[in-house]
Amino acid sequence: MSGHRDIHEYLAEFDDIPGTRVYTAARARKGYHLNQFAMSLMKAENRERWKADERAYLDQWPLTEEQKQAVLARDYNRMLDLGGNIYFLSKIFSTDGIPFAEACSTMTDMTFPEYREMMMNGGRSPEGNRSIKGGY
């Protein structure tokens, strides 16, 4: 009814969306500890320890050095590439006191004021942003 019976075809289509990392099982596996680290920041006592020494806090988690560097640099696109999911990663920018929209803007080629203005003007158009191959 909703199309796919073949998981390979289903997943392959996701790579055709511009500027988007769909949170597939492969990403969930790669980013498991990265996401669990981010989740740990939901507890006030963990947030205190994290703020006191970010690197030391990260070193208690089995993350790759690449993942740790991406977190320390607050490079959210990189974190997504390394298996992060934005709902989990949101615990990091919440702890930093940064609104969701501002964190989103850091993943685009816009400043936060430019991003905010785009949203006030109706958001990013789907035109030309639906398919890499199709260019529509």
Next chain:
Amino acid sequence: MARITAGVGSSHVPLLGVAVDQGKSGDAYFGPIFAGYEWTRAWEAEQKPDVVVLVYNDHASAFDANIIPTFAIGCGERYKPADEGWGPRPVPDVEGHADLAWHIAQSLILDDFDMTIINEMDVDHGLTVPLSMMFGQPDKWPVKVIPLAVNVVTYPVPSGNRCWALGEAIRRAVASFPDDLNVQVWGTGGMSHQLQGPRAGLLNREWDNRFMDLLVGDSQEARAIPHIEYLRETGSEGIEMVMWLIMRGALGRETRCLHRHYHIPCSNTAIGHLVLEPVE
């Protein structure tokens, strides 16, 4: 007998909860969003539903990356608002309806839906923001709530068709509960939004409104929309709209639209709101 009398669709953007909690719902930014809920607040006060089956997704609050239930039903007596990283929202605890919830859970499992059953959990903005939008700031929520959490984060998420069919099964389950209860089903989340990557900020007014059109009347078309279409047209988080299909499926063959509202933007998101009733 218990009966499903209406369905409500609504976005559940966390910033709306902040607006309510900080008294900003009438300001220039939020005013037009909240104005579209005034009709529903008055209507809900008249309808006085006993129970809401509230379909939502947990945003890494009750569930972490460890356990990922596709469909989970809350069968507990009460739920506390979750601490999502900045302390819990100052809203009342959510009272469950354990008798009806267990009845629905058992009926769904017999009906081939392999539900995950939850006894204890905290509920995040996905569940409490729609309550605030529909009921304002009471000391106690005027309704009991059965949380129904759907995985719309880790792919594959359930198909639109499966969601619609789950709604149909919920309708059958509610109809076989002996107590006389007025039950609503709410589908929350959406509409178009993308919170990640260089394409963040995507909104699609035209597609969102076509989706709402498809939920009114007797069309079955929306159940066949594939995931890739939601992703391309409505952003990576627009997929939350499959949860509206559980609400629509629970209303039976045909629906009538009682109220509709759409507004762009709220933070990163398009706000959509729909009130439907079944046409018997």
